[in-house]
Amino acid sequence: MTTSTGRRRLAVVTAGVRQPSTSRLLADQLAAAVRDELAGLGGQLETTVIEVRDHAHEVVDNTLTGFPAPALKQALDAVAAADGLVAVSPVFNAAYSGLFKAFFDVLPEGALYDKPVLVGATGGTARHSLTLEHALRPMFAYLRAVVLPTAVFAGPEDWAGEKVGDQDADSSGQAGALRGRISRAGRELAAEMHRREPVRVADPFALTTDFEQLRMNSKRG
Amino acid sequence: MQFGVFTVGDVTVDPTNGREPTERERIKAMVAIALKAEEVGLDVFATGEHHNPPFVPSSPTTMLGYIAARTERLLLSTATTLITTNDPVKIAEDYAMLQHLADGRVDLMMGRGNTGPVYPWFGQDIRNGIPLTIENYDLLRRLWREDVVNWQGKFRTPLQSFTSTPRPLDGVPPFVWHGSIRSPEIAEQAAYYGDGFFANHIFWPKEHTQRMVGLYRERFAHYGHGSADQAIVGLGGQVFMRRNSQDAVRQFRPYFDNAPVYGHGPSLEDFSSQTPLTVGSPQQVIDRTLTFREYVGDYQRQLFLVDHAGLPLKTVLEQLDMLGEEVVPVLRREFAVGRPAHVPDAPTHASLVEAAADGSTADSTADADSTAPAAV
Numbered sequence: 001m002t003t004s005t006g007r008r009r010l011a012v013v014t015a016g017v018r019q020p021s022t023s024r025l026l027a028d029q030l031a032a033a034v035r036d037e038l039a040g041l042g043g044q045l046e047t048t049v050i051e052v053r054d055h056a057h058e059v060v061d062n063t064l065t066g067f068p069a070p071a072l073k074q075a076l077d078a079v080a081a082a083d084g085l086v087a088v089s090p091v092f093n094a095a096y097s098g099l100f101k102a103f104f105d106v107l108p109e110g111a112l113y114d115k116p117v118l119v120g121a122t123g124g125t126a127r128h129s130l131t132l133e134h135a136l137r138p139m140f141a142y143l144r145a146v147v148l149p150t151a152v153f154a155g156p157e158d159w160a161g162e163k164v165g166d167q168d169a170d171s172s173g174q175a176g177a178l179r180g181r182i183s184r185a186g187r188e189l190a191a192e193m194h195r196r197e198p199v200r201v202a203d204p205f206a207l208t209t210d211f212e213q214l215r216m217n218s219k220r221g
Numbered sequence: 222m223q224f225g226v227f228t229v230g231d232v233t234v235d236p237t238n239g240r241e242p243t244e245r246e247r248i249k250a251m252v253a254i255a256l257k258a259e260e261v262g263l264d265v266f267a268t269g270e271h272h273n274p275p276f277v278p279s280s281p282t283t284m285l286g287y288i289a290a291r292t293e294r295l296l297l298s299t300a301t302t303l304i305t306t307n308d309p310v311k312i313a314e315d316y317a318m319l320q321h322l323a324d325g326r327v328d329l330m331m332g333r334g335n336t337g338p339v340y341p342w343f344g345q346d347i348r349n350g351i352p353l354t355i356e357n358y359d360l361l362r363r364l365w366r367e368d369v370v371n372w373q374g375k376f377r378t379p380l381q382s383f384t385s386t387p388r389p390l391d392g393v394p395p396f397v398w399h400g401s402i403r404s405p406e407i408a409e410q411a412a413y414y415g416d417g418f419f420a421n422h423i424f425w426p427k428e429h430t431q432r433m434v435g436l437y438r439e440r441f442a443h444y445g446h447g448s449a450d451q452a453i454v455g456l457g458g459q460v461f462m463r464r465n466s467q468d469a470v471r472q473f474r475p476y477f478d479n480a481p482v483y484g485h486g487p488s489l490e491d492f493s494s495q496t497p498l499t500v501g502s503p504q505q506v507i508d509r510t511l512t513f514r515e516y517v518g519d520y521q522r523q524l525f526l527v528d529h530a531g532l533p534l535k536t537v538l539e540q541l542d543m544l545g546e547e548v549v550p551v552l553r554r555e556f557a558v559g560r561p562a563h564v565p566d567a568p569t570h571a572s573l574v575e576a577a578a579d580g581s582t583a584d585s586t587a588d589a590d591s592t593a594p595a596a597v
Contacts, residue, residue, distance in 0.1 A: 064486035067426055069495060205432035207405045207440070211413040214406055215359070218352030219375065 006043045008193045010034055011082035015052040015089045015100035022122040024051065026154045026182075027088040030120055033186025034084065034193075041194045048078040052103045059099065062106040072106075080111040080201050084118070084193040085145070087136070091123035095135040104139065108204065112145040115199070116192035118185050120152040129153035146192065150185040154178055222556050223567050224549045225265025226258050226541070227300040227457065227524040230278035233531035236479040241531075247277050248284070250534040254527075255288045257538050259295040261545020267298035267330065267524055272306075272339050275481075282315040289323035296569070297323055300419075300457075300524065301332025301400045304361070305353040306343035308377060313364035313385040320390040325570025330398040330419050330455075331358060333407075345376070351406050352376075358397075358410065365394035393577055396568040398455055398522075401433065408433050412440030417453035417567065420517070422497055423526055424482055430456065430497075431516040438518065453567055455522035456513055459498045461532075462543045466501035472536075473500045480530035503547040510548075511555055519560045521567035523552070 012031050016023030027049070035045045052059065058072035068076055079085060089100035104112075119136040121128070132151035140147045158178035209217070228251055234241045242250065255266040266288065268278045278284060285297040297319070302312060312329075320327045333354055334340075337347040345353060356374045363370050364385040373379040389395070398417035401407035402425055411418040418437040420430040434454055441452035461476075463469035470489065477489045477500075492498055499509040514520060525544065528537040566572070 061487040061491070065424065065483050065492075067429075067495075069487070069491060204403065205405055205429075205436065207409055207436060209406070209409075211409050211444075214351065214355050214409065218355040 008038060008043055008045055008083040008198065009078075009081060010045050010047045010084050010086065010189075010193070011079045012047060012049045012086045013052060013079065013088070013100075013103065014049070014086075015097050015103065016122070017053055017090070017097070017099070021051075021090075022154065022159065023088045023090050023120075025159075026120050026122055026152065027086055029182050030086045030088070030118060030152060030186060030189075033182050034086065034118070034189050035186075037183070037187045037190035038194060041190060043190070043194050048082070050075045050078065050103075052099050055103070056099060059102045059106055063102060068106060076107055076111070077201075079107060081199055082115065083196060083199050084116045084189050085112070086118045086120065086189070087140070088120035088122065089136065091121050091128040091131045094128070095131060096121070096139070101139070104143070107143075110144075110202075112140065112143040114196075115145050116148060116189055116196070117145040118148050118150075118152070118189040120154070120185075122154050124156065126153070126155045126157060129155065148185060148188040148192065150181060150188055152178075152181045152185050222520070222553060223264040223296065223522040224544075224552065225263045225267065225296070225298075225522070225524050226254060226527055226544075227265075227267040227269070227298075228254060228278075228526070228528050229269045230271060230276050231481065231529050232275040232277060233481060233529065234479075235531040235533055236475045244277050246534075250528070250537070251278065251284065252288060252291075253534060254537055254541065255295065255297075256291060257541045258545075259292045261541050263295070263541070263545060263549060265296045265298055265522065265524060267300040269300055270303050270307075272303075272342060273336060282319045285327070286319055286322050289319065289326065292326075294326070296326050296328065298328050298398075299330050301330045301334075303334045303339075304331040304357050305333050305347075305350055306340055306345050307357075309357040309361040310364060310377075310380070310383075310385060313361055314387075316395055317365065317385065317387050317389045320395055320570070321387055325390050325393075325574075327570070328396040328398065328568075330400045330417075332400045333404075349376070351404070354407070355410065362394070362414070365389050390570065391574050391577075393570060393573045395570070396573060398453075403429050403433065405433070405436055408437035409440055412437050412446075412452070413444050415441065415444065415446035417455055417521070419455035419522070419524075420457065422457040422513075423459040424496060426495055427497055427513075427516060434517040434520075447565075448563070450518055450561065450564055453522075453565070454517055454520035455524065455567070456517065456520060457497075457524055457526060458510060458513070459496075459526045460506045460510075460540070460544075461500045461527070462503050462506055462540060462548075464502060466505055469500050469502065476530040476532055484530075503543050506548050507551050507555075510552055514556065519556070519564045521565070 012027050014023045014027040031047050038045050055072045058069040062068045089096035117140050121132050137147050232247045258266045268281050270281050272279050281299050333350045340347045370380050370383050398419040399407050399411035400419040402421045422430045438449035438452045442449040461473040499506050527540040
């Protein structure tokens with residue numbers, strides 16, 4: 001339970017399948033940016049990283065049986081309890097990977113409601129970058145998450161970066177474009193997490209109504 | 222404590238030889254399982270109700286009436302009776318008739334049914350699942366308890382001066398359980414009426430059962446039917462046994478791996494650790510089953526699922542032999558140890574008749590019913 005108002009929980013879901021994974025690399029950089037930006041606002045961040053690959057079999061099992069194995073349940077609970085989410089997928093066939101989608105398919109309904117989400121994707125060419133806008137953003141919008149304006153795509157040229165003096169490099173001389181997008185995105189997520197109350201997760205087994213109310217509801221319908 | 226079996230009534234290909242039973246074979250197998258249950262000393266046989274392939278039991282009282290004629294002690298029940306899509310008038314009539322034919326050896330378990338397309342076949346809509354359950358069951362209770370019913374509701378045509386016949390045997394309606402996996406509303410409904418609550422407890426982690434039973438017990442006490450540990454709880458369970466546990470695992474694995482519910486998903490080992498499924502020796506089944514009361518408290522009814530996923534009848538009957546000869550006698554003895562005297566047995570027709578004669582009405586919610594804003 002978050003007790004201090006300055007403490008926030010971040011869940012990072014990354015669906016890369018290789019080791020090392022560029023999706024993980026991007027996810028870690030995004031999480032670090034959120035941490036730094038939140039620190040600037042006086043908040044502290046507690047981060048849980050979920051590699052979907054580690055739960056690959058459990059995700060399929062859950063799809064078939066309707067309930068998560070214990071380790072997957074822990075991961076799903078961490079997402080539901082998070083004040084903010086970083087979600088990064090590799091681009092497969094012009095969309096998020098099947099594994100990435102399957103993970104969110106077994107997340108309990110309503111778990112992302114009003115949750116600030118920073119979406120990221122990685123791919124072999126910049127031509128995949130709009131996958132963020134036509135695949136990830138609508139999926140999270142459907143789940144009633146608050147998808148932040150900046151979505152971050154990283155392709156080979158982003159990782160290669162530019163040398164000082166290159167046209168696209170920013171004034172710091174860093175691999176400018178990507179780094180700039182990462183900090184902007186981190187700033188947006190940190191701000192949204194900071195201004196919200198910490199998340200409280202509803203107990204699915206809790207009785208939210210009594211029998212008389214149920215009877216009245218069934219009459220009104 | 223009562224022990225028995227419940228069956229879904231699925232027609233499933235036997236994955237070890239590709240053979241699919243005919244509907245007739247499956248129906249006759251269900252009857253054979255019921256007769257065997259009585260023969261080996263079990264107390265309860267409960268049939269599912271389904272209206273879509275690959276399931277055969279669409280007409281539970283036809284089957285249970287036939288079994289009633291061929292048994293003497295066995296309690297006949299359902300798992301579950303669809304309170305959403307059946308007309309409560311027909312449930313009232315069918316099960317009162319069965320009560321008379323079976324000399325009171327009848328109770329029912331209500332369930333909603335979770336297959337969306339089934340609802341419109343019976344003029345309903347799955348989105349009304351809970352409201353249908355509330356309204357239909359409320360009417361069913363009145364039909365069994367009031368000789369003449371005037372009624373108006375949302376989901377069926379009004380009733381004016383209607384008498385459901387035959388009247389319940391000895392004026393005492395069958396005891397009712399309510400089954401649910403994860404809907405707190407159903408635990409609440411069971412608690413409100415002081416009815417039994419049955420947790421599926423086969424395809425789901427035990428935590429679901431624990432939470433639902435805990436809620437039901439708490440609300441049972443809240444509504445004044447007794448203390449929480451006097452609430453009437455039933456559990457499912459799923460077992461496969463061989464003398465030697467390695468044989469059990471080896472023989473059950475192809476059925477598990479291809480089963481309609483969990484096949485091609487988790488391993489037998491994972492599923493056994495994550496749910497109450499127990500595949501092993503009779504002693505392992507005894508040991509596992511005895512742990513159930515650690516998380517639900519002392520309870521009244523234990524039903525085992527032994528006949529699904531294409532298991533041949535011969536194998537199922539062997540399971541019943543082991544349950545009757547080796548498992549249940551030990552469970553009866555062990556569950557009795559340390560069970561407080563004030564924890565009741567599950568109500569039977571005889572006990573309900575006796576309670577009614579004592580003047581302490583068997584229906585302890587009569588007051589709540591009469592003060593409710595009943596539709597008239």
